[in-house]
Amino acid sequence: MRNERMRTDIPSVQWFDGFTKAVLLTMFILLAFIFISAKYMSSHKMEAGGTDDTVNSMAAKVSGSAAHPFVDLPGDAQVGAFSIANLCVGLIVGHLWTMLFERNAEKQLPRRRDEEADALHEDLIGK
């Protein structure tokens, strides 16, 4: 009896809401693009190096100096650094995006009463 009451009190929770679905779809499209590109470049024996590195090497050759990044991250250290940086960045962007742009964001940040902006919104966005 108690359990039943509890179940009815809790609003239904979806596995994936619209935002998560959109983000996952974007991620899969980008990863598929990277995977297909990598496969193509690998099969055509392309190096797939960064243009920054290419141009820095060209410049170092011209200048005759030894160009180097401030820190050199060998092997998996680079993957680790990028993963941690991007995890934290993703959390911050997600948190602030939710605060500013979620559909119910006005509950967290009161909406500035600006009918002009509302009207422009409809006009400019074409709704």
Place this chain on the structure above:
Amino acid sequence: MHIQDGILSAQECAVYYGVTAAVVIPGVLEIKKRVEQNPYYKPFLAMVGVAVFVISSMHLPVPVTGSCSHPCGTTLAAIIVGPFATVVISTIVLFFQAIFLGHGGITTIGANTVSMGIAGTFAGFVVWKIFRMLQFPIWAAAAVSGFVGDIVTYLVSALELALSLHGNVPLLKQWMIFFMGYGPTQVPLAVMEAIFSAVVLKVMLERRPDLLPGILTKKDKVKGRQLCAMKG
């Protein structure tokens, strides 16, 4: 566009640091002023800052050229938080990329800020303003400015290298040699940045147009007032 340590001379690095400082100072003042005017500016600035960090370190492969490069995101940032504030963001982003991700160098933060934070940002922002003055739709103006900002960043980066290293070779020739190292890979990515800028700005405006008042032109405001009046 992340020029590494050891390529530019100390004098050149000092000049680029000086140019950066001359733009960062009004940038800090702009941030202070806008924080007082708009309570939403702080979270906007933080979000845009970390977004520029991730966008400008995200290497994407371009199979046509067989190499990878990254977009910049600074034009979109300039549209949202202002061009001077974007220079401040870029300087901080380039510092963290240099010390943690091995992207660029410490001595070249000034040079990299001049290309990505100043040239790319202001070029894209000017294009945005011109297109909006000419009453182009917001998505079109954002797309074109995103494209221009991206390409100008790499043009200026190549120019910095050419100015430093052209020696007896004509400057224009050396500039184009360096730019051809970036260009073929960068053009498709600039197209992606254009689409990204248009989509993100459109989504932001759809959700909360009241948070982005600076994006609307005077003519838009007149149109808005007319629309309000028509609605009664």
